[in-house]
Amino acid sequence: MKAVVQDRYGSADTLEFREVDRPVPGAGEVLVRVHAASVNAYDWHFMRGDPLLGRGMMGLRRPRNPVRGRDFAGRVEALGPGVTGLAPGDEVYGEADGTFAEFVCARTGELGPKPANLTFEQAAAVPLAANTALMALRDVALVRPGQSVLVNGASGGVGTFAVQLGKAFGAEVTAVCSARNAELVRSLGADRVVDYAREDFTRAGRRFDVVLDLVGNRSLGELRRALSPTGTLVLSGGGVYEGGSAVGPMGLFLKRRFLAPFARGQRWLEVSARQSTAHLATLRDLAESGKIAPVVERTYPLAEAAEAIRYLEVEHARAKVVVTV
Structure with missing residues (x-):
């Protein structure tokens, strides 16, 4: 599959769009075909390995997870062992590491049904x-x-x-x-x-x-x-x-x-935000009732994810920037 990969800390110039192995869902995980993923300051921090104190979690010398991206919206492709209540083709959204890719493995506790009134691009802007x-x-x-x-x-x-x-x-x-x-x-x-x-x-x-x-x-x-x-x-x-x-x-x-x-x-x-199916359900209800609506300023194709992060970093993007897959 195609993904945006980083082998060393640094600027957006360290990000490469290349072929990597498709992940395989483990117990309690779901393989999702990503349709869209949003860009967050989270991605910038991991890309830069900044602050230095955070590298114990991110990886001391290089990113522990080389694929950037955290938010996603897409369709279930396959289920890992023990997963129930979901089926291939279901539209979902949530959080997982490595979402700037065609596929991502997400834990069932960090995803939920996509808001019915939102596009994949809009839904990807919501979770984090x-x-x-x-x-x-x-x-x-x-x-x-x-x-x-x-x-x-x-x-x-x-x-x-x-x-x-x-x-x-x-x-x-x-x-x-x-x-x-x-x-x-x-x-x-x-x-x-x-x-x-x-x-x-x-x-x-x-x-x-x-x-x-x-x-x-x-x-x-x-x-x-x-x-x-x-x-x-x-x-x-x-x-x-x-x-x-x-x-x-x-x-x-x-x-x-x-x-x-x-x-x-x-x-x-x-605030130390942790994602859960309950939070995603609340956000879905708020979105479907019209009480919240994501604002997407720009979209970039997956191959230009580096430009999307660079825009967030340099141009002080307003609202959300989304990568489409």
């Missing part, structure tokens, strides 16, 4: 980004109707879903993004938009019940100024930043863990 937003707002921040929520980085992959989910949960949502993306986030339901180039939301004097930071470029001291006395700060370190650091966004996480006991009534937390 929307699940991160769902867990951040519903499971970590415990957002309730009537609360005020600020999303810093509202026009990105996770941010566009966070704006929609905040509204679906009954919150008043303030979106922080660039001026060029203001109309996009307004169309997704944002009640107020802050242009970060013209206004510093940490010094504007307004306090929020929940601040979801998806950028990682502000200190804890700055972010806490935007919180109500009993507000909740949620950190997510998945953004693309200037690489080469030892700890990257994990540095902010480590500071949070050390300083959180001194937050004086505020809750300082972080």
Whole structure:
């Protein structure tokens, strides 16, 4: 099969489109014929091997899994031993390592039926980004109707879903993004938009019940100024930043863990998103009911996946970029 393969850490130039062996599903796995896969900051981090501290998980000298990609949408091709409830031809979506390929093996606990109202390209944009937003707002921040929520980085992959989910949960949502993306986030339901180039939301004097930071470029001291006395700060370190650091966004996480006991009534937390069939079912219901809709800015063919990641890295892509197979 054709796949986008990487034998060493580095820029998008290290990615090669070439022939590799088709994977064979093991116990509890499903072989999926991939129709589309989305691009995430996750792929950029693994491509670069950045931060260095993360290489214990990614692979010390080279990527442990040489095929990039995490999200997918496609059709079941074959079932591994012990798999029930699925059949060849079923349309599914979910997460697995190595989705920039014609086929991928996915664990049954990380896939589910594709939303019926979405194309494969749209469905592939949902799993990682929307699940991160769902867990951040519903499971970590415990957002309730009537609360005020600020999303810093509202026009990105996770941010566009966070704006929609905040509204679906009954919150008043303030979106922080660039001026060029203001109309996009307004169309997704944002009640107020802050242009970060013209206004510093940490010094504007307004306090929020929940601040979801998806950028990682502000200190804890700055972010806490935007919180109500009993507000909740949620950190997510998945953004693309200037690489080469030892700890990257994990540095902010480590500071949070050390300083959180001194937050004086505020809750300082972080989201560590894990996919599950239950989360995918929730996202499918939200998509089919029209409460969330993926925004796909660009699509690239599989052979140009390197260009897709390069665009995400260099051009500050808004919403989602999708690779079609």
